[in-house]
Structures are given as C-alpha cells and as structure tokens.
Amino acid sequence: MTAQIETLSAIPYFGGIGPADLGAIKDSFFEKAMERGGLILAEEESSDVLYFIVSGAVKLFKTSADGKEQIIDIARPGQAINDVPFFDGGPNLFGAQAMGAVVLYGVSKSDLERILQRYPQITQNANRIMARQARRLTALVEDLSFKPVIGRVAKILLEHSEDSPATRPKLTQQEMAAMAGTAREVVGRSLKSLAEEGVIRLERNRLVIRDKKALKEIVAAFS
Amino acid sequence: MADMPVVDYGKCDCCGLCVSVCRCHILVISEGRLTVIHKDKCNQCGRWCTECEDVCPTGAISCPFDVVVE
Numbered sequence: 483m484t485a486q487i488e489t490l491s492a493i494p495y496f497g498g499i500g501p502a503d504l505g506a507i508k509d510s511f512f513e514k515a516m517e518r519g520g521l522i523l524a525e526e527e528s529s530d531v532l533y534f535i536v537s538g539a540v541k542l543f544k545t546s547a548d549g550k551e552q553i554i555d556i557a558r559p560g561q562a563i564n565d566v567p568f569f570d571g572g573p574n575l576f577g578a579q580a581m582g583a584v585v586l587y588g589v590s591k592s593d594l595e596r597i598l599q600r601y602p603q604i605t606q607n608a609n610r611i612m613a614r615q616a617r618r619l620t621a622l623v624e625d626l627s628f629k630p631v632i633g634r635v636a637k638i639l640l641e642h643s644e645d646s647p648a649t650r651p652k653l654t655q656q657e658m659a660a661m662a663g664t665a666r667e668v669v670g671r672s673l674k675s676l677a678e679e680g681v682i683r684l685e686r687n688r689l690v691i692r693d694k695k696a697l698k699e700i701v702a703a704f705s
Numbered sequence: 706m707a708d709m710p711v712v713d714y715g716k717c718d719c720c721g722l723c724v725s726v727c728r729c730h731i732l733v734i735s736e737g738r739l740t741v742i743h744k745d746k747c748n749q750c751g752r753w754c755t756e757c758e759d760v761c762p763t764g765a766i767s768c769p770f771d772v773v774v775e
Contacts, residue, residue: 582724653772
C-alpha cells in the first residue's frame, strides 16, 4: 500500500510541503505494518530504507555485549527512526522494536535523495529535526554522566518505605521524577538498574525493597 | 489491589498510543475518551509493566505502585 497525502503532511520532515507536491512524492513511500515485538531494525546493520512512524510506538535501544538493554528513546507517530545512519551512510545506531501494533512508511535512499534535491525545504526540516535530536541525546548523556539520580531515587524509596503502610500512598514514576528533579525516563532507568543489582525487585503493581542496607549505602555514596 | 493505571483526563488527548502497547488489553478509547476496563487484569502475567506510562507523550497516564520491604 502506498502513502496517504494526509498522513505524510503530519510528518514533520514534510512540513511546509503542499498537498500537490506531497501527491507527487507519495508513490515513493510504502507502508509496513509490524506486530508487537517485531524487530524493525537491528543495531549495527545497514539499512537503505528510511522509516517514519505512522501509528504506534517504537522502542529505540542499544544492547551491550552482555545483553543489557538501554532504551535511548521511545519514538512516536511522525518521527523518523533511522535518519542518522540514513544520511551518514553508517550502520544503524539503535535497534528498533515495535511496542505494540505499528504502521510505518518507508522510503528508499535513492528515492529520498531525489525528493530532497527537488524539495530543499525537506532538507531544512531534516536538519532542524536532527539538531533537536542531538540536543536531546546530549541532555541524556549529561543526565547519565553527571547527575546521580540513582542516589535520589534510592532515597525516595527508603523514605517512602518507612511510612506506615496504612497511610503510605502509592507512588508513580512521574511523581518520583518530580521529587528527584529529573525525567520519568531517568527514574525508570534507575529502578531497572537497582533491580539488576538485586537491591529491589519489580513485581506486578509493586516494588519490593530486597536489600534495605544496600539502598542506604547507595544514598550515602551519593550524598 | 493497586488502581492501575490512572488517567489524568486534563492531559489525555486520546492519541491511542497507550492502547496500542497495552499487553493486557485493558485500555480502550470509546466515545472520545480513554477508559481503563478490567483493572484487575492489568499485569496478569505478574510482570512489572509501565509501558502505557512510558509511551504517553503528555504524561496523562501513570501506573501507581506500592513500595514494600521484603
């Protein structure tokens, strides 16, 4: 199935391109549907197709040599998922996996290069989008490198666990992020990290502190 | 049993991303409103799951959890 003009117009890459011009390029795009868990792209592999998300959410992740997964971003409708390797010719930066049912539009490198030459506006849009992406990734590096969120998260868990069960409210990751002065995603990473170390266990609807002493040591280390 | 997930209707724009990722099929959009059905079926597999909260672009849905000491 080929792309729809209305759908293309909602993709930021094609902002400012009128319906007639979108009509002229839409046949260069093909539609691809994936079910939950479907692997769209593999990290380090080459790809000569650029994908845009039409509907659904895609997890962008890197995997370490020992199998540990680090989610870099969750891509949503309108986003391209592999533009950097597409433009610099290198291998895929991340793996990309469908988090639920996903519909994508794909365009081949040769077709998109023709489109970019014909519509310089799209190149300008791409530059702006990738600049924003670079800024977001820099902020992520800063968070992970310089801000010991894990210490703040550990402290919140300790303090929370010391409240009386009768009065203790339930927590959400968003609330923890607000308390820790960070983003929800960073809290999620911290909780996963604590679980991997065996300090906590993540179960259905609850978080179990397995090693309170270790949690106190983490708080002390980052004080 | 935790009320899970919880929707902030002031932030929800019914984009449907949470519905698309929910493994337990407890989220539906009906008559322009996100509804949580069958709350007791959330995370029936026993896993920790906050995927609806993870994908929501507006922070409208959240998954409260208890914190207990073993």
